[in-house]
Amino acid sequence: LGIDDLGLEEIDRELLRIIYHNFNGGPVGISTLAASISEEISTILDVHEPYLMKCGMLKRTSRGRVLTTGGIKYVERECHQEK
8 A cells, every 4th residue: 555654655755755855845835735746635635734744744834834854854764765
């Protein structure tokens, strides 16, 4: 199923990677983020975002979604492991 040790699915990891690489860690609006991964806004809001926030990887601000320090470290570690 592609679930890692932290319980993140591939789409969760893709959300984190997109925010990190395409938007310099954020902030990024939900509509832009959804379009970037071709996912429904409601799916991100109802399924993925709550878990990423619970894990301490993502936070929601008035300007959009931003990676936390934990989210940044996760993406950097994941990228390092892929090399």
